Amino acid sequence: MKAEKAINWFFLVHILFQFLKIHAKVPAIIVFGDSSVDAGNNNAISTLLKSNFEPYGRDFFGGKATGRFSNGRIPTDFISEAFGIKPIIPAYLDPTYTIEDFSTGVCFASAGTGYDNATSKVLSVIPFWKELEYYKQYQKDLRSYLGNEKANEVIREALYLLSIGTNDFLENYFLFPNGRSSQFSIEEYQEFLVGIARNFVTQLYSLGGRKISIGGLPPMGCLPLERATNFLSGGECIEKYNDVAKQFNQKLIGLVKELNMKLVGSSFVYSDPYGLLYDMIQNPSTYGFEDVAVACCGTGFFEMGYLCDMMNHFTCKDANKYVFWDSFHPTEKTNAIVADHAVKGSLAQFLV
Numbered sequence: 001m002k003a004e005k006a007i008n009w010f011f012l013v014h015i016l017f018q019f020l021k022i023h024a025k026v027p028a029i030i031v032f033g034d035s036s037v038d039a040g041n042n043n044a045i046s047t048l049l050k051s052n053f054e055p056y057g058r059d060f061f062g063g064k065a066t067g068r069f070s071n072g073r074i075p076t077d078f079i080s081e082a083f084g085i086k087p088i089i090p091a092y093l094d095p096t097y098t099i100e101d102f103s104t105g106v107c108f109a110s111a112g113t114g115y116d117n118a119t120s121k122v123l124s125v126i127p128f129w130k131e132l133e134y135y136k137q138y139q140k141d142l143r144s145y146l147g148n149e150k151a152n153e154v155i156r157e158a159l160y161l162l163s164i165g166t167n168d169f170l171e172n173y174f175l176f177p178n179g180r181s182s183q184f185s186i187e188e189y190q191e192f193l194v195g196i197a198r199n200f201v202t203q204l205y206s207l208g209g210r211k212i213s214i215g216g217l218p219p220m221g222c223l224p225l226e227r228a229t230n231f232l233s234g235g236e237c238i239e240k241y242n243d244v245a246k247q248f249n250q251k252l253i254g255l256v257k258e259l260n261m262k263l264v265g266s267s268f269v270y271s272d273p274y275g276l277l278y279d280m281i282q283n284p285s286t287y288g289f290e291d292v293a294v295a296c297c298g299t300g301f302f303e304m305g306y307l308c309d310m311m312n313h314f315t316c317k318d319a320n321k322y323v324f325w326d327s328f329h330p331t332e333k334t335n336a337i338v339a340d341h342a343v344k345g346s347l348a349q350f351l352v
């Protein structure tokens with residue numbers, strides 16, 4: 001009798017919780033982008049750009065290497081937690097999750113990808129347009145799982161987070177002299193990418209999305225990998241790349257303004273990681289960091305992906321002392337600070 005009552009209570013609370021989740025102001029967080037927000041989609045595809053092995057994830061729940069490019073959680077996980085939804089956002093291509101999990105948040109991002117189709121080809125990762133195709137399939141699955149009415153509510157009220165663009169410059173434009181840089185000036189290339197961004201989010205809007213955050217570029221000239229190529233000048237940040245990031249971010253701000261005027265009922269926001277990250281890099285001790293020019297993993301100059309593995313005996317003991325985990329990606333601690341900044345800033349209007 002007692003056990004039965006306890007079970008009834010459990011079910012009531014469970015149902016209430018599910019109800020609250022679906023009727024929260026933001027019932028789900030849906031993520032598009034690159035390695036800054038990839039929760040493990042690259043595990044399921046044939047690419048060299050992976051991170052589902054130690055020491056990646058060593059500070060994640062259960063010390064699990066999920067394919068996130070960090071020692072722990074990524075910003076979107078912390079944002080989901082701050083919105084009271086769940087502590088991690090699962091990868092769409094991870095077969096251990098179902099539409100029930102995805103109904104409150106899902107990640108379509110792929111490490112190594114960019115706005116530009118050509119960028120995704122460099123490391124054979126998921127092109128940006130295909131992330132939207134996966135999202136269309138997700139909508140179908142969501143409708144059969146929740147029914148049309150509830151699914152449409154989730155689609156409309158969900159928060160969409162985009163974080164992409166760094167690879168278009170560092171892995172593509174500036175890397176191949178006979179590629180995009182022979183076709184476009186840097187200014188033209190930025191316009192080309194903004195055009196792709198505009199097209200992408202306009203489609204997302206047509207599909208029912210309303211609350212959409214477009215993330216800006218980080219100070220990409222200060223990533224340890226870029227600094228390492230600059231070692232002849234003392235390993236300083238490459239200011240040329242930082243300037244490009246700033247210019248591009250200005251264009252994204254313009255795009256957000258334009259879309260808010262043009263698309264009725266939409267709430268576009270621009271989320272800026274640049275200012276905060278740049279301050280962290282200039283004043284690491286303010287944030288409790290000791291190292292910023294080199295990363296925790298390996299020598300800290302160039303390792304990422306397979307070069308950052310458990311055989312690398314140089315890897316640091318305490319990642320919390322570092323801004324960067326590998327030569328291209330922040331530590332969990334940095335990710336938490338970046339997420340907190342976004343939740344209190346650009347995303348605050350979407351909190352209940």
Ligand SMILES: *[C@@H]1O[C@H](CO)[C@@H](O)[C@H](O)[C@H]1NC(C)=O
Nearest residue numbers: 115116117118127129130196
């Ligand atoms: C990228 O590729 C897709 C699929 O082939 C195509 O539909 C799209 O137009 C391409 N985007 C650009 C900007 O060329």
